[in-house]
Amino acid sequence: MKDYDIYIDGKWVKSASDRRFETRNPYNGEVLATFPQGTREDVQRAIDCAEKAFPAWRKTPAPKRGEILLRAAQIMRARKQELGEMVTKEMGKVIAEGKGDVQEAIDFLEYISGEGRRLLGETTPSELPNKFCMTVRQPIGVVGCITPWNFPTAIPIWKIGAALIAGNTIVFKPASLTPLCVAVLVEILEEAGLPPGVLNFVTGGGGTVGMEIVENPRVKAISFTGGVPAGREIYMTAAQHLKPVEVELGGKNPVIVMDDANLDLALEGVLFGAFGTAGQRCTATSRLILHENIYNAMMDRLIARTETFTVGNPLDPQISMGPVADQNQLESIMNYIQIGKQEANLVYGGQQLTGGEYDRGCFIQPTIFETSHGTRISKEEIFGPVLSVIKVGSYEEAIEVANDIEYGLSSAIYTRDVNLAFRAVDDLETGITYINAPTIGAEVHLPFGGVKNTGNGGREAGTTAIDEFTEIKTVFVDYSNRLQKAQIVDEL
Ligand code: NDP
Numbered sequence: 001m002k003d004y005d006i007y008i009d010g011k012w013v014k015s016a017s018d019r020r021f022e023t024r025n026p027y028n029g030e031v032l033a034t035f036p037q038g039t040r041e042d043v044q045r046a047i048d049c050a051e052k053a054f055p056a057w058r059k060t061p062a063p064k065r066g067e068i069l070l071r072a073a074q075i076m077r078a079r080k081q082e083l084g085e086m087v088t089k090e091m092g093k094v095i096a097e098g099k100g101d102v103q104e105a106i107d108f109l110e111y112i113s114g115e116g117r118r119l120l121g122e123t124t125p126s127e128l129p130n131k132f133c134m135t136v137r138q139p140i141g142v143v144g145c146i147t148p149w150n151f152p153t154a155i156p157i158w159k160i161g162a163a164l165i166a167g168n169t170i171v172f173k174p175a176s177l178t179p180l181c182v183a184v185l186v187e188i189l190e191e192a193g194l195p196p197g198v199l200n201f202v203t204g205g206g207g208t209v210g211m212e213i214v215e216n217p218r219v220k221a222i223s224f225t226g227g228v229p230a231g232r233e234i235y236m237t238a239a240q241h242l243k244p245v246e247v248e249l250g251g252k253n254p255v256i257v258m259d260d261a262n263l264d265l266a267l268e269g270v271l272f273g274a275f276g277t278a279g280q281r282c283t284a285t286s287r288l289i290l291h292e293n294i295y296n297a298m299m300d301r302l303i304a305r306t307e308t309f310t311v312g313n314p315l316d317p318q319i320s321m322g323p324v325a326d327q328n329q330l331e332s333i334m335n336y337i338q339i340g341k342q343e344a345n346l347v348y349g350g351q352q353l354t355g356g357e358y359d360r361g362c363f364i365q366p367t368i369f370e371t372s373h374g375t376r377i378s379k380e381e382i383f384g385p386v387l388s389v390i391k392v393g394s395y396e397e398a399i400e401v402a403n404d405i406e407y408g409l410s411s412a413i414y415t416r417d418v419n420l421a422f423r424a425v426d427d428l429e430t431g432i433t434y435i436n437a438p439t440i441g442a443e444v445h446l447p448f449g450g451v452k453n454t455g456n457g458g459r460e461a462g463t464t465a466i467d468e469f470t471e472i473k474t475v476f477v478d479y480s481n482r483l484q485k486a487q488i489v490d491e492l
Helices: 040-059 062-078 080-091 095-115 154-165 179-191 206-215 228-240 263-279 292-307 327-343 356-360 395-403 418-427
Strands: 006-008 011-013 020-024 031-036 123-125 131-139 142-146 169-173 199-201 221-225 245-248 253-257 285-291 345-348 367-370 386-392 410-414 432-435 470-478
Touching: 006 040, 031 179, 040 142, 040 169, 040 199, 040 206, 062 080, 062 095, 062 154, 062 179, 080 095, 080 179, 095 154, 142 154, 142 206, 154 169, 154 179, 154 221, 169 206, 179 199, 206 228, 221 228, 228 245, 253 263, 253 395, 263 285, 263 292, 263 386, 263 410, 285 292, 285 395, 292 345, 292 367, 292 386, 327 345, 327 367, 327 386, 386 395, 395 418, 410 418, 418 432
Parallel strands: 142 169, 142 221, 169 199, 221 245, 253 285, 253 410, 285 386, 367 386, 410 432
Antiparallel strands: 006 011, 006 199, 020 031, 123 131, 131 470, 345 367
């Protein structure tokens, strides 16, 4: 167990506060590390150093910046098993998913390091003779990144990698539930050759460390992933400073299964989407919309397979589902299960698991409700292993139910009808749609994000990853050697 400090200007230094907090394993309560409960003053020191480091980092050729990120990916690849176990211990997802979290971070670093040889702008003709027009991308300056706990290596790396390749310097605040994973990423980036001050890491509460990052005018842009309440507060606060903000927020993601679908395939996708990461993914399948013609057949399969689910130590590769992230998560999910018991029909699970090893951690059974559309459990994000199943009579009704929701992150439809599949791509109001695949499974070279209350329009990853971290400069080069006036020309 290690007592960490905060990381500023390339050194682990004491926080202004001597208050500390622990990060624990949700499986058994073991303390994994302790961190400072940072202060606004810590953030200000981090900003000082990030500002100081910015001019040299900005001038470092982008392919050289990419080399550092690629080295970090190589270090992570060599340490993947150990890092995957750390994710599993700190966050509770099963080991295959813990390693998957790390693999996603590696994939992104490899992908974005190549972006250092692109950072593409545009060239266009001019409306005037002997004049050349283009756009170039420039870094924004010091940027602030604030992340949640459910992907403790992948989400931080999505932000860090994109911000750094574009030439920004960073003040980073991790979720207080999973600071250890990010602290180790910081160590890896240092080992890969990141210069001092380019990435600064301050732990502590959202209302203090987080808010100082958002409010401080010297932080020029914010990248946030988390829940709607914090996202809304951050967006509104930053708006007062006219500061660009990208918020990636919650989801209530539907899978539609039509009556011509391959039910066995749909079943596997629904189970993985609903109960993978114990349902604590922004893209988790939380609504299953079943056509009435296959309703009973699908429900029988679903319940039979869920009965075989094992819940326990997430480091054991035989276990299907680990604990939820902490006591607060447990209470919040159990509260929704109570609500569900009053307004819907519980068909499987619904219990907190207790006794033996369960008494040391935070365990919930995978849970399935049959419900009508419109109940709270069918509309609010639960962020746990709770699936709401809704029966519909037609494709049109399925789309209406899927879309009648405040979120719009991911969606899926299982059908063998290619026409219907393409109609669904048009009709589903989400940033991501899967055909014959679950709602989870992002690939790093494609844009990721949602519509409606899931975000404010940005997309992380893919070719769009650098958009939130770059300003576009438009450049006109006039080589006519005379004054030419756009729009003020003789008619041809
Ligand atoms: P929170 O919104 O509670 O926290 C996210 C981060 O924001 C944490 O680092 C937290 O700090 C910090 N924070 C909280 N309040 C403030 C504030 N007022 N000002 C600045 N920072 C603040 O989310 P969770 O960590 O609980 O994550 C779960 C949520 O994240 C779910 O709603 C999920 O859907 C969403 N999510 C969205 C994704 C997407 O890409 N769309 C991906 C993954 C998750 P602290 O931990 O110290 O409280």
